[in-house]
Amino acid sequence: MQGNLADIAIEHFADDGTFPNNSLPVIIYRRAVAEPSPEAMEALFDQNGWPIAWRYGVYDFHHFHSTAHECLGVARGSARLQFGGPEGRVFEVVAGDVIVLPAGVGHKNLGSSADFLVVGAYPPGMSADLLKGEPGERPGADERIAQAALPKTDPVGGQAGPLLSKWG
Structure with missing residues (x-):
């Protein structure tokens, strides 16, 4: 399975004094998986060298991780997520x-x-650690x-994904 690499958004978030964010951009892949399910997301990430860590949601409080970049694959449903901390933007x-967050980006x-x-x-x-x-x-x-x-690979596009050039 190859993820959709055509419909992506590149979003930058500056340090707001509380949430460090990162000079690396957040990458949002729209419709990366045509028939989404937890198993389809796990197969995509596994194929591209990103080990699966959990199945859950996204916490309802601002937080970030300082020790890891994070990949969020929406397997079911929908949400309004805020990236960049309280002064960030809503998506x-x-x-x-699929959303790839560089270490430090509030969500x-x-x-x-x-x-x-x-x-x-x-x-x-x-x-990941959990910082608030x-x-x-x-x-x-x-x-x-x-x-x-x-990372050495893109969780959606493997060696051909835009993460490698946008973060390189």
């Missing part, structure tokens, strides 16, 4: 969409359908974000 996502679920389900994946060797933009989290978080290695 509607639906089943079949929050503002509301979702009852059946909303996400498959989460990280590049090999990475696991609380006092004292930085500068340690900034140091960990700077040390987060770039």
Whole structure:
């Protein structure tokens, strides 16, 4: 299975003083999986070298990860997700969409359908911490974000995906 590489959005989020975000862009693949399901998302990510970490949703509070880049595959339902922290932007996502968040980018679920389900994946060797933009989290978080290695493959496009050129 090859993901849809034609319909993508590249979104940048600057440090807002609380949420570090990242100079690397968020990549949103629209309709990356034509017939979405948890198994289809897992197969896509596995095929492209991003190990599956969980099936869940997206937390309803602003948070970020300083130790890992994160891939969110919308397997079922829809949601309004905010990226970039409280001052960020809101995106509607639906089943079949895939979002790749570089380490440090704030995200929050503002509301979702009852059946909303996400498959989460990280590049090999990475696991996520959970930070909420609380006092004292930085500068340690900034140091960990700077040390987060770039992935060797794109979770949707493998070696041919735009993540490698946009993040390279």
